[in-house]
Amino acid sequence: MLESALPASLEVLAPALAGMEVLAKSGLESALALAEHTIVPFVIVVVAVLYTAYALIFKRKRGLPHPSDQTLTGFENMYCQMESEERPHFVVGLLLFKSNVSSEKFRGLMEKLSQEHPRLRTKLDNMSSFIPFRHSLHHDPDFSLDEHISEVALPAPGDKETVRVAVEDFLSQRLDRTRALWHAVRLSGLDGGKRTAVAIKLHHVLGDGMAANMILMSISRLADGRSVEDMMREGVRIKGRPAPAPRNVPRAALKVFCDFWGCIWDVTWVTFTFRNILRKKPTARKVAAWSSSLRLEDVKAVKNELKATVNDVLVSVMTGAIRRAVLRRGEPVPTRIFNIMPVSLRHPLEGGEALQNKVAGVWMFLPTGIADSAARVKRVHELMESRKHNATYIAFTLASMNLWGSTPGWFLNNFIGWYLDKAVSIITNVPGPQEPIFVCESEVDELFIFGLQPGQFSGGLSLSIMTYNGKVCLSMLDDLDLPGAKIPSRDLLDCFDEEFSALQAQLGLATAALGKGKGAAAAATARTSAVGNGAKTEKQR
Numbered sequence: 001m002l003e004s005a006l007p008a009s010l011e012v013l014a015p016a017l018a019g020m021e022v023l024a025k026s027g028l029e030s031a032l033a034l035a036e037h038t039i040v041p042f043v044i045v046v047v048a049v050l051y052t053a054y055a056l057i058f059k060r061k062r063g064l065p066h067p068s069d070q071t072l073t074g075f076e077n078m079y080c081q082m083e084s085e086e087r088p089h090f091v092v093g094l095l096l097f098k099s100n101v102s103s104e105k106f107r108g109l110m111e112k113l114s115q116e117h118p119r120l121r122t123k124l125d126n127m128s129s130f131i132p133f134r135h136s137l138h139h140d141p142d143f144s145l146d147e148h149i150s151e152v153a154l155p156a157p158g159d160k161e162t163v164r165v166a167v168e169d170f171l172s173q174r175l176d177r178t179r180a181l182w183h184a185v186r187l188s189g190l191d192g193g194k195r196t197a198v199a200i201k202l203h204h205v206l207g208d209g210m211a212a213n214m215i216l217m218s219i220s221r222l223a224d225g226r227s228v229e230d231m232m233r234e235g236v237r238i239k240g241r242p243a244p245a246p247r248n249v250p251r252a253a254l255k256v257f258c259d260f261w262g263c264i265w266d267v268t269w270v271t272f273t274f275r276n277i278l279r280k281k282p283t284a285r286k287v288a289a290w291s292s293s294l295r296l297e298d299v300k301a302v303k304n305e306l307k308a309t310v311n312d313v314l315v316s317v318m319t320g321a322i323r324r325a326v327l328r329r330g331e332p333v334p335t336r337i338f339n340i341m342p343v344s345l346r347h348p349l350e351g352g353e354a355l356q357n358k359v360a361g362v363w364m365f366l367p368t369g370i371a372d373s374a375a376r377v378k379r380v381h382e383l384m385e386s387r388k389h390n391a392t393y394i395a396f397t398l399a400s401m402n403l404w405g406s407t408p409g410w411f412l413n414n415f416i417g418w419y420l421d422k423a424v425s426i427i428t429n430v431p432g433p434q435e436p437i438f439v440c441e442s443e444v445d446e447l448f449i450f451g452l453q454p455g456q457f458s459g460g461l462s463l464s465i466m467t468y469n470g471k472v473c474l475s476m477l478d479d480l481d482l483p484g485a486k487i488p489s490r491d492l493l494d495c496f497d498e499e500f501s502a503l504q505a506q507l508g509l510a511t512a513a514l515g516k517g518k519g520a521a522a523a524a525t526a527r528t529s530a531v532g533n534g535a536k537t538e539k540q541r
Contacts, residue, residue: 069122071136072205074405075398076357079204080124080135081409082417082456086282086479088174089204090181091212092450094167094197094290094475098443101196103151105440106186109219110149114180117215119206119355124177134406137205140180147179154189163190163197164288170199171286171450171477181206196442207355209451209464210344213430215355220437220444228437259392266363280459283480290448291493294472294500296434301509306374308381311429313503314465314472315341316380318427319366320373320499325492335369337424340454343388345398360398361426362387373503417456425461426454432468444468448475461492 072080079089114120122137154162166187175181181203188196202212220228296310303313319337326333346358364383370376387393404416428451437444447468454460462477476492 069136069138071134072405073357074134074402076205076405077134078401078405078412078416081405081412083174084282084413084456085174085284087453087456089452090175091202091204091207091209091452092171093200093202093212093216094446094448094450095199095216095439095444096163096190096197096446096448097195097439098445099195100188100193101186101198101440101442103186106151106184106198107145107149109440110184111145113215113219114143114145114148116218117355120182121180122206123180124205135205143180147176148182149184149186151186151188154187156189156192158189158191158193158195163187167199168286168288170201171288172284175201175203195445198439204357204452208344208357208359209342209428209430209449210346210359211355211357212449213432213466216439217433217437220433220439222433222435222437228433255392259390260396263393263396280479282453282455282457282459285480287478287480288450288476289478289493290446290473290475291497292446292448292471292473293497294474296467296470296472298500298504298509299472302377302503302507305507305509306377306381308377309384310467311465312381312384313377314429315364315366315384315427316373316377317496317500317503318463318465319368319380320376320503321492321495322366322424323368323371324495324499326368328491328495333368335367336365337368338422339364339366340420340423340426341387342426342428342451343394345394360394361401362394362397364427373499373506377503413456421455421458421460423454423460425463426452428462428464430464430466432466432473434467434469436469446471446473448473450475450477453477453479 083089118139119137121140121143123140125136125138152166154166170185175183182201184198184200186196186198190197200212200216207215217228222228299310299313302308303310306313308316322337323333340361341364342359343362344359346356364387366383367376367379370379404412428449430449432447447466449464449466451462451464453462459479464475464477466473466475474493474496
């Protein structure tokens, strides 16, 4: 009877056993799926916890952190990761005075700057305490001003050619990364000992070109004793900010979507089609050239005629200068060239520490293929307006640079460095005061700035434009000209003067621009250019 009851019991329990089997299988599959989806985040969390513990135990200094200690942003970290002997990442300001600045005043000026700006007393740590691949700045308790200032006595006769050689020596020296990342030098003996020059080198980790300009304005005074910084801020207050225009939300969303895919297209386009027309090799030895021969009054006359901006005119003329230099080599001119233009993201009225990096590197495709100078200005104006005021584009470039800066150095130097090699130049435009400024009670005659060079494996130009006291101060930083160089760097500023003269002649403005008040006498004098083959007057050209 027991034997007959067993099969019947099994038949009754079969559905229940089958249900348990299905439940077990589904539970196992769910567990495997859950493990599959959580293993990667779990590993990331474990690695992050272990790295943080390592940083806290082995890398964090004992005691309370200093107020100036901070982890670099991804943008700033990129400057550390990609720096090399041939590609130092710093900004240099050159001040040429009309009189002598004593050693005591020079030292006092640098002491004041280092006390007012805490970042000038920080040094670089190899890695951040919390974020992998990130560097950080920490207060240097052993900071010594003597390690960051020096003096050079120029040999006779102390002319512009002698100054150029000394400035090139200064530009060719990297900053010591075991100390605070800046250095200043006083050049004495200009014009037989009658004048002095001061060059200040600031690593881009500490601040951008606008930051360097702001700290310079903070120590400058006008002839009546007013602060230059206050004067420029007051000018912005008078001008005011434009009122925001009403927005159509659906149209704005569609524009953001289209602009985003436009950014993706630009990246793809540059990657597969552009090449650097300079075809030079980076060198540790640098070549510098500068000129203040152009009058701002003349540039304003051109921009008023073409309904553009001063920056549009100067960038277009620089594009034409590159075109002329390529034609002189007997080479075909490309339709457009890839350039990077920093756009400042700070407002002149904002407070806080001046030494910051608030800039986005906007990609510009300058139309070298346009031979007509006036038409090129109009095209550059259209390009500049579409880039500078496009929030989506600026946000995309800024986010990209911060993302790149958070990657390992080998990725930055190989992939991103290869991409930036396609850029011909980085063009920087820094507006300055239009009145004479005084530093250490001495009037500044000329003011120049030298920025970054693009690329890691091929040569690129650093072109800087600064307007000061009615002058357009142009400066250029390049690698040493080796055999087979595409564009001789010392010819470019001559091409700039020729291109602007051609633009004036095309518009019929040469006589009118030179005939307005005190600008006529100033522009009629011989224009000099501090280039490698010595100073040339306009008649000699």
